[in-house]
Amino acid sequence: MNGPFPPHDPGHVPVMLAEVMEYLAPHDGGRYVDGTFGGGGYARAILAACDCQLWGIDRDPAAIARGAALAPAFPDARGGGSRLHLLHGGFADMADLLAGDGVTTVDGIVLDLGVSSYQIDEAERGFSFRMDGPLDMRMNDTGPTAADVVNTLPESELADIIYHYGEERLSRRVARAIVAARAEAPLLRTSQLADVVRSVVRPDRSGIDPATRTFQGLRIHVNDELGQITRVLEQAPRLLAPGGRLVVVSFHSLEDRLVKQAMSRAAGRMPAPSRHDPRAMTARAAPADFRLLTGRPIRPGDEETRRNPRARSARLRAMECIAPSSIPASEPAE
Incomplete structure (x- = not known):
C-alpha cells in the first residue's frame, strides 16, 4: 500500500x-x-x-x-x-x-x-469575516453562538475574551464598539461584527485583516x-x-x-x-x-x-x- x-x-x-x-x-x-x-x-x-x-x-x-x-x-x-x-x-x-x-x-x-x-469556507457556519453569514462559529450544533456572546456579555468580559484568546491589544476598544453597536441593533451577521471591528482597528503592516484576532478570540471561547x-x-x-x-x-x-x-x-x-x-x-x-x-x-x-x-x-x-x-x-x- x-x-x-x-x-x-x-x-x-x-x-x-x-x-x-x-x-x-x-x-x-x-x-x-x-x-x-x-x-x-x-x-x-x-x-x-x-x-x-x-x-x-x-x-x-x-x-x-x-x-x-x-x-x-x-x-x-x-x-x-x-x-x-x-x-x-x-x-x-x-x-x-x-x-x-x-x-x-x-x-x-x-x-x-x-x-x-470546510468550516471557514461555509458562510453559513459563521466563522469567516470575509463572507457574510449568521454569526454562529460553533464547531458542533449545540450551545451558545458567537451572536449570543457578543450580544449578551458585559463589555469587560468581551474585552477579556478578545484579549486573551484573540491576542488583540485593542480589545477594550473593540469591546466598547461592540456594546455601542448592539445598543442600536443586535449583531447577528459576520459582516456586521467585522465592520464594527474594522471601524476601531486599523490595518497594520502584517496585511492581516483587522477583524482576524477578534474572530479568533470569539471562536476559541464559543468552542472552549x-x-x-x-x-x-x-x-x-x-x-x-x-x-x-x-x-x-x-x-x-x-x-x-x-x-x-x-x-x-x-x-x-x-x-x-x-x-x-x-x-x-x-x-x-x-x-x-x-x-x-x-x-x-x-x-x-x-x-x-x-x-x-x-x-x-x-x-x-x-x-x-x-x-x-x-x-x-x-x-x-x-
Whole structure:
C-alpha cells in the first residue's frame, strides 16, 4: 500500500501532510487516531500508506458525514466493513470514545488544532469575516453562538475574551464598539461584527485583516478550544502503546504553548522548581516515558505556504512513547 498519497478533496488541504506522515510513521497492523477528522486529509493518507485501522473523531456532524462517504474506499479484507471507524464527539473525550469502540491503546494520534477549511469556507457556519453569514462559529450544533456572546456579555468580559484568546491589544476598544453597536441593533451577521471591528482597528503592516484576532478570540471561547486541547493532551499520551507517536499541528501561540508544555512534561523536560519552592526538597528526576521527536516546532516549507496561505502559521510538534505511561490522570496543564 505504500506509494503516493491519494488525491484529497480539493475543498480541504491537509496542512504539513508530508511532515505529519514522516513523524507519525504509520505501519501495517497499526491502530491510529485522527482526532480532528475534518476533511479526512490525514486519515486518507494514513489508510493509503499501510494496512492499518484508523479511528476518526470529530464533533462536527458534517465531518462525520464526509467520513461516512470516504469509508468504503478503505475496505477491511480481514474483518469486513471499513478500516476507517468514525466517532462523533470532541477530542477532549477521546479516551471514552475509543473505549466505547473497544480500543484502549493505539500506535499513533494526529491532531490538527483549530478550525477546518470546510468550516471557514461555509458562510453559513459563521466563522469567516470575509463572507457574510449568521454569526454562529460553533464547531458542533449545540450551545451558545458567537451572536449570543457578543450580544449578551458585559463589555469587560468581551474585552477579556478578545484579549486573551484573540491576542488583540485593542480589545477594550473593540469591546466598547461592540456594546455601542448592539445598543442600536443586535449583531447577528459576520459582516456586521467585522465592520464594527474594522471601524476601531486599523490595518497594520502584517496585511492581516483587522477583524482576524477578534474572530479568533470569539471562536476559541464559543468552542472552549483551549479547554478541549488541555484535556486531549492529558489523555493522548496514556493511549499510546510503546513506540506510539503523538503528532500535533497548531496554528497560533496559545495552542502551541499548551502542546509544548504537555510534551515537555511527558519527556521530563520541564524546568526544575526554584530552590525556594518546597517541592525542590523532594523532587527527584524520574525516567521519562516519552522522548521528543521535535526539539523545536517544525514549520511548513515555502512551497506549501505559497500553495496554501493558511499553512503559514502552522507549527508541528511530535513525541514518541518509549515505555508504558505513568503520567497521572489528573495532572494539570501549566
